[in-house]
Amino acid sequence: MFSKACEYGIRAVIYIWSQNKRGIKLGVKDICKEIDAPEYFTAKILQSLAKQNLVSSTKGPNGGFYIDEDQENMRLLDLVIAIDGDKLFNGCGLGLKHCSENHPCPIHEDYKAIRDGLTRLLSEKSLKEVASEVASGKATLSRVLNS
């Protein structure tokens, strides 16, 4: 469904959010250890997100990634689109170049319903909401059982 880059990116950003209350900046190494993702690869994803202004970062000692107020209202959907683009939300399920209401592929309607459900899920979930579930221990980001 999502690319690996997107999976790592979402996990990383949720983790940053879940820690952010304390105003701490988090280094890539720490983030990746926590979410069990490849360090250099995830670094590039976070840098790309920083360039797109979905997360903030500072260099140097005690630097790292964090979230500021402009980024308060970020939705999961924004993240996915920033990393994977919007093909998942626009294209035809069977890959047809011209698939539409009045020229539909054989699964047009049903697929549209699924896709719209996914879009709704991702646009309704705010990062804040999701992150607090992680912070409170209701949900997890790591492969290891930490409860």
Place this chain on the structure above:
Amino acid sequence: MFSKACEYGIRAVIYIWSQNKRGIKLGVKDICKEIDAPEYFTAKILQSLAKQNLVSSTKGPNGGFYIDEDQENMRLLDLVIAIDGDKLFNGCGLGLKHCSENHPCPIHEDYKAIRDGLTRLLSEKSLKEVASEVASGKATLSRVLNS
């Protein structure tokens, strides 16, 4: 969502079904021209499906791909699994190795709902049903508007 291989495979098989009433065998070249898919690549997919007994084939003059009675009850889900495997239907949305009801990722429940909806769609759609929509012109498989 689906791989290219899967998109081509589904389109090819639906097309074969939509033509099958006449008991004709269809060559890869004809199929691919109709569904606008790369010929050699699609050939390999169909050969793999034949090996898995989801479609039938015969070599030689007037040979080609067709559907027989054993394959009558094929579902779209069988096709997708035969080509892409079942990772789309089993894995965690965020790629966690251990994500479950009592150790969930932050989008576990919602993602599960989407995924189950997709599974239901694909397992309820019989090829026969879908193919007849194409045969009747209600739905299409090609990029070109043919109505």
Place this chain on the structure above:
DNA sequence: AATAAAAAAGACAAAAAAGTATTTTATTTA
């Protein structure tokens, strides 16, 4: 000012997916 720490940038490397071409095998038909 020098040093250290961390992101940013860029260059590679490996693996997987997508796509193409060629050879072999089975089958039909003349």
Place this chain on the structure above:
DNA sequence: TAAATAAAATACTTTTTTGTCTTTTTTATT
């Protein structure tokens, strides 16, 4: 039986995705 046809098998190429490593730039601290 020979020729033609089409799938099956195999080998290869290209592109994309994933992943790693090194160098550069920025910033804080001593």
